[in-house]
Amino acid sequence: MTLYMVQRCLFDHLRRLEAAGDGPKPDIVTEGYTLTPEERQAVTEPDVGAIYAMGVHPVIVNGFCRALGYKRADYRPLLEQSGAVPARRRTRWQKS
Amino acid sequence: MAEIVMAYSAAHAPMMTADPGSAPRQQADNFFSALEKVRDTARDTGVQAIVMMTGEHFTNFFLDGLPQIAIGLDEEHLGPPEVWLQVPKKMVPSDAGLAAHITAKLIEQGQQPALSYGMKIDHGFMTVYYWLDRSMELPMVPIVLNCTTPPLMTTRQFYDFGVAVGNAIRSYDGLERVGLVAGGGLSHFVGEPRVGDIDEEFDRWFLDLLAKGDLTEILDMPNDELAEAGNGTGEIRAWVALAGAMNGAAGHVLAYEPVYEWINGMGVVLYDGDRAGTTG
Secondary structure, three states, X not given: OOHHHHHHHHHHHHHHHHHHOOXXXXXXXXXXXXXXXXXXXXXXXXXXXXXHHOOOOHHHHHHHHHHOOOOHHHHHHHHHOOOOOOOOOOOOOOOO | OOEEEEEEEEOOOOHHHHOHHHOOHHHHHHHHHHHHHHHHHHHHHOOOEEEEEEEOOOOOOOOOOOOOEEEEOOOEEEEOOOHHHOOOOEEEEOOHHHHHHHHHHHHHOOOOOEEEOOOEOOHHHHXXXXXXXXXXXXXXXXXXXXXXXXXXXOHHHHHHHHHHHHHXXXXXXXXXXXXXXXXXXXXXXXXXXXXXXOOHHHHHHHHHHHHHOOXXXXXXXXXHHHHHHOOOHHHHHHHHXXXXXXXXXXXXXXEEEEEHHHOEEEEEEEEOOHHHHHHX
């Protein structure tokens, strides 16, 4: 329902994983978070591209991908194909 | 009154301690040699405590309450929370008197840092600090900065914050020799489509500004332009604040290596201490 709820859900999941240490990894919990069906699907499926595209903070995206065991080469294409790649703009330090 | 006897800025990529051997040997040697030079400087100047500024990574705060700046006020702080960092977990001593003094003096100068007890010191601190003092006994006052969650303070605001930090340290009469450290940057992209990229042009341009002691161009830069260099690159706000604390003095660029295996532009810039500045 709100981007914050999605981010809270993912953040709390990452904290639970951290607390579990080397023990069994808990599944993501969506009860208690006000999520739309699309948001719930994105976090449980999981769909990293959709999570990124809805505006989840990149630090959370990064942590979630790491928790899923993705290497950079695994999840970069998912983000590139998310449909939410920002346009590049020229900057003052660019010489080329 | 305290002097800032040494000041430096360094990148804090987790891989520098978690898996240092993953970088090309020459690059790692160059970067770590610079940190060893800094360590020698700390020893030679007899630093009694450091104040360290770095970006917040949702280790201490989340979106339900995220200060732009927060100061750890305890006698000691636990770090690092990341078990994979290959840095021993330890209660790192602080100097609570210095932390309280800095906080009070910042407020007097118009800054509004948040107060934090129970602050954890994550890789943002511990990677660089562990290279400075393997015993982890050197007292460290931690300051976390919001560098990644908009709306962000501008680089100019962080420069002014740094000036105030410098004034605060120099007005403390509980110590004689204090070090100032900034951790973070240089360019890196995290959790976004350009993850793994390094903007070498930005890094070299920024280091050149620091070496000249003229930050005008970056202090006038809008936040959205800086973000083009990477969403993690905003951590150079700590470097800008440190430059402010050193009153815009020129820094010595000890190393720069774009280490793609660590997904980070890795740099170290060292500044002369106050005494060098006053004696010419």
